[in-house]
Amino acid sequence: xxxxxxxxxxxxxxxxTARQKGRDLAMDLGFTGTDLTLVSTAISxxxxxxxxxxxxxxxIFTAMNNGGRQGITxxxxxxxxxxxxxxxxxxxxxxxxxxxxxxxxxxxxLMDEFEIxxxxxxxxxxxxxxxx
Amino acid sequence: MHVxxxxxxxxxxxxxxxxxxxADLLQLRDVLTDRVGKFRSRGVIIDVTVLDVIDxxxxxxxxxxxxxxxxxxxxxxxxxxxxxxxxxxxxxxxxLESVGTALDLEEGLAYLDGLARRNLKHxx
Numbered sequence: 001x002x003x004x005x006x007x008x009x010x011x012x013x014x015x016x017t018a019r020q021k022g023r024d025l026a027m028d029l030g031f032t033g034t035d036l037t038l039v040s041t042a043i044s045x046x047x048x049x050x051x052x053x054x055x056x057x058x059x060i061f062t063a064m065n066n067g068g069r070q071g072i073t074x075x076x077x078x079x080x081x082x083x084x085x086x087x088x089x090x091x092x093x094x095x096x097x098x099x100x101x102x103x104x105x106x107x108x109x110l111m112d113e114f115e116i117x118x119x120x121x122x123x124x125x126x127x128x129x130x131x132x
Numbered sequence: 133m134h135v136x137x138x139x140x141x142x143x144x145x146x147x148x149x150x151x152x153x154x155a156d157l158l159q160l161r162d163v164l165t166d167r168v169g170k171f172r173s174r175g176v177i178i179d180v181t182v183l184d185v186i187d188x189x190x191x192x193x194x195x196x197x198x199x200x201x202x203x204x205x206x207x208x209x210x211x212x213x214x215x216x217x218x219x220x221x222x223x224x225x226x227x228l229e230s231v232g233t234a235l236d237l238e239e240g241l242a243y244l245d246g247l248a249r250r251n252l253k254h255x256x
Contacts, residue, residue: 012154037216106224
């Protein structure tokens with residue numbers, strides 16, 4: 001597997017840094033136009049989820065090359081409180097805070113693949129992929 | 133990054149210059165609600181041409197700014213949403229609700245002028 005880029009996320013400013021790093025990497029991989037915007041918007045949503053719910057975590061970008069098929073994997077990982085009801089958290093419009101409840105379900109729509117694992121008391125990991 | 137706000141007749145124009153952090157958006161909200169009173173502005177244009185991402189938080193803030201300014205007696209129009217950004221917002225199901233939008237600065241000014249004319253006609 002190709003090299004990883006890690007961006008620590010612990011404040012709102014890091015959200016902007018993470019999406020810009022992700023966008024740059026996606027551009028290097030050959031993504032263009034709308035895909036770049038979709039990828040950076042999805043990063044913004046998962047990064048915000050870290051800041052809002054876990055306070056700190058990290059986003060890891062990896063280039064994928066699967067039998068000539070290229071893409072980007074974005075992992076957002078935190079060691080926060082975890083999500084007790086994952087199904088509920090993935091419901092559009094559901095928010096435990098004052099948000100729009102759009103972040104996680106929205107990120108799933110923006111990307112090609114989306115997985116979320118969460119253990120209460122241990123943290124949450126979102127893995128999402130976009131193929132070229 | 134501080135967003136400069138210019139006074140143009142009865143209107144205020146806020147030109148976003150670079151990616152906005154949450155704090156920048158909150159500051160923009162506070163500056164605009166304050167200036168609208170100071171300059172007795174009737175309309176506010178927020179130019180987001182340079183933004184390559186408008187996520188759910190930014191959308192919520194823009195909506196809130198529009199609603200707050202409306203309560204202060206001014207109309208808000210967001211201008212310059214890029215095609216890719218519009219696409220991503222639609223994918224996310226994000227709307228600006230009652231906040232106006234226009235293609236660019238020129239159309240934004242025309243939009244506010246149109247609203248002002250309509251309000252005059254209806255004696256508001």
